[in-house]
Amino acid sequence: MTIWQPDANETLIARVAVSFATGAANAVADMRWFRDTERNDIQNDLPGWPEGPHFTVRGKKERRLRTGAKFGAGALLVATLGVLESLAGSGSTGNAATLGTPEEPENEVEDFPVMWAPLDGLARTLPWQLDPARRPRTEHTHLAVTDRRVLVLGLQNEAGKPRDKVLWETQRSNIRAVARKKFSLYDTDFTITFADGSWCRLAGWNSNCRDDATLALENPLPLMDRNDLTPGQQHAVQKLLAGKDPGGTLLIYRRPSGNVYVNYQHDDRVDPTYGIGSEAFKLMDPDGENARFHKGDI
Structure with a gap:
């Protein structure tokens, strides 16, 4: 068993399972995109990334049909179309009650970027293994935060023998801000904004993972002796x-x-x-x- 450990002169604050987040609003449910600052899709331009799925935002008709399928009754679908149409403007069609009001409709309903970066943005260097659609099922991705660094670790767990590999790392000084996102299923989403303005949207395995990560990434780090x-x-x-x-x-x-x-x-x-x-x-x-x-x- 080879488990990554911090250096002798640094303190591990948190290590939690994370992935790129997944859209929750009906228009973008189960989807994600990788964007430049002009909102172009850049996933094919990311060096070393394997081919992944390409998604299209659902139109209003598709959103209504998807919501109706959840209820499993055509009559109920017809009866609720008017209500759904009124909700469609906010982008919360079908799950407004559980998700609430989007904080950023352009990034949570009309589109769902999990990477936002110009050509030289630090977010572009994040590893493809964070994408659940590309990552092997035998591998987990963990975010490790120390008092000096932020790392993404790939953990293979074959035959019950976990084995770590460092996939990416940066200094804490390259992190400008971190924010928990309210508009997400199960309260798992958060964003990391880098010093160059690029950002990513990640999701913890559960809300505790999200909270541990964001607490560890606070700046200045509020640790006491x-x-x-x-x-x-x-x-x-x-x-x-x-x-x-x-x-x-x-x-x-x-x-x-x-x-x-x-x-x-x-x-x-x-x-x-x-x-x-x-x-x-x-x-x-x-x-x-x-x-x-x-x-x-x-």
Whole structure:
């Protein structure tokens, strides 16, 4: 078993399973595109990329029929056409209730780019293995974030023997911003914007993967030293780690709410489907007591 590990002088903050995201609105459901800044399709221009599927945005009639098929009744389809037509303008036809209002209709309904980059944009260097339509079924792609770097790892899991390969990496200084996207199925989508303005839209295997990735990519990185904790928080951490296997990484985050989030993980205990999960965690107030959750704490 060969599992990637950070260098001796860096700290692994998160490792989670991610892929390029997939469209959710009916017009772009199950599809994705790779675009330049003029909205041209660039997937055939990406060096080393194997051939992949080519998609076309669905027209309104196709959207209505697709929605009707979900209900499985022609009469119900006819009865709901008027409502669906009114929703089609917002692009949320058929799934408005679950997805809500798109934040960027041009990129979430009318089109669904998961890569947006000029000719020399950093996003163009991302590996093709992030695309579920191209990646072998035996391989998983993980996003690893340290206090120095951001990497994409390819993990082969044949015969229960995981084996890592570094597919891509960049310095944290090349990341301008990260944002969780509300308009996505199961709250899994997020975007990474690079310093050159290019960006990608990724999806975690689940919402916890998404949250772990975006928390790790915050800038400046809000990690605290254990010595900065109050006596009550020190005691709470001691209790949290009692009985846990030694040798893990303790990560302590100061959150905008004033709460402190603590996570304990072992960097070599990788689940191919998920990545590295928390072996113990706690959200605490200044006294070390369980804190009331505020948006953005985790």
